[in-house]
Amino acid sequence: DTGVSQNPRHKITKRGQNVTFRCDPISEHNRLYWYRQTLGQGPEFLTYFQNEAQLEKSRLLSDRFSAERPKGSFSTLEIQRTEQGDSAMYLCARSGGGNTGELFFGEGSRLTVL
Amino acid sequence: GENVEQHPSTLSVQEGDSAVIKCTYSDSASNYFPWYKQELGKRPQLIIDIRSNVGEKKDQRIAVTLNKTAKHFSLHITETQPEDSAVYFCAASNGFGNDMRFGAGTRLTVKP
Numbered sequence: 001d002t003g004v005s006q007n008p009r010h011k012i013t014k015r016g017q018n019v020t021f022r023c024d025p026i027s028e029h030n031r032l033y034w035y036r037q038t039l040g041q042g043p044e045f046l047t048y049f050q051n052e053a054q055l056e057k058s059r060l061l062s063d064r065f066s067a068e069r070p071k072g073s074f075s076t077l078e079i080q081r082t083e084q085g086d087s088a089m090y091l092c093a094r095s096g097g098g099n100t101g102e103l104f105f106g107e108g109s110r111l112t113v114l
Numbered sequence: 115g116e117n118v119e120q121h122p123s124t125l126s127v128q129e130g131d132s133a134v135i136k137c138t139y140s141d142s143a144s145n146y147f148p149w150y151k152q153e154l155g156k157r158p159q160l161i162i163d164i165r166s167n168v169g170e171k172k173d174q175r176i177a178v179t180l181n182k183t184a185k186h187f188s189l190h191i192t193e194t195q196p197e198d199s200a201v202y203f204c205a206a207s208n209g210f211g212n213d214m215r216f217g218a219g220t221r222l223t224v225k226p
Contacts, residue, residue: 002157002159033214040218040219041218041219042118042120042203042205042216042217042218042219043158043203043216044216045213045214045215056213091158101146101148101163101207102148102160102163103148103160103214104160105157105158106157107156107157108157
């Protein structure tokens with residue numbers, strides 16, 4: 001157990017619908033990351049939070065994507081007006097203690113856009 | 115930003131043989147190089163990592179080497195076993211995680 005819980009584990013939606021994923025890390029004070037992984041590729045960085053502050057956003061994160069981490073605890077990733085190209089595994093990760101650099105990933109939320 | 119390239123994309127070995135996966139990175143400021151193993155349908159999990167002040171690190175059958183001058187690092191698995199079959203990802207970052215970039219992965223198959 002990596003101390004990162006994600007839900008839903010799988011979401012199937014029709015193109016144009018909005019979807020929201022949730023990530024619950026074990027601790028409120030760790031850094032929290034969102035990555036996207038498509039088949040046959042490594043995880044791609046989307047965004048990063050230090051407590052409740054969103055400190056970095058990838059160019060991959062179009063204006064249809066928004067992430068929040070209210071109160072520095074759980075985080076949500078919302079995708080508006082989904083497109084088929086959004087189909088992927090969305091991984092949440094927390095940092096380890098201190099500045100180890102290690103990331104602990106959740107099981108991921110798989111999005112399928114029909 | 116950082117760019118990480120990984121080779122080969124697929125690797126098939128016989129049980130007991132060694133496997134080597136290589137990665138190159140572009141940002142000379144990167145100083146933390148982890149390797150993750152991802153089994154089918156599961157999350158990536160760290161198996162070994164190395165920092166730029168070290169040239170080699172070993173953990174049982176797994177070792178990682180780093181050449182800072184050439185900006186490349188490698189994963190070595192000896193005495194491979196069928197349970198080593200998975201996708202392996204290398205990554206590079208400045209050590210704080212917010213800029214960690216992953217390679218495209220190597221699918222390792224160990225044939226019994």
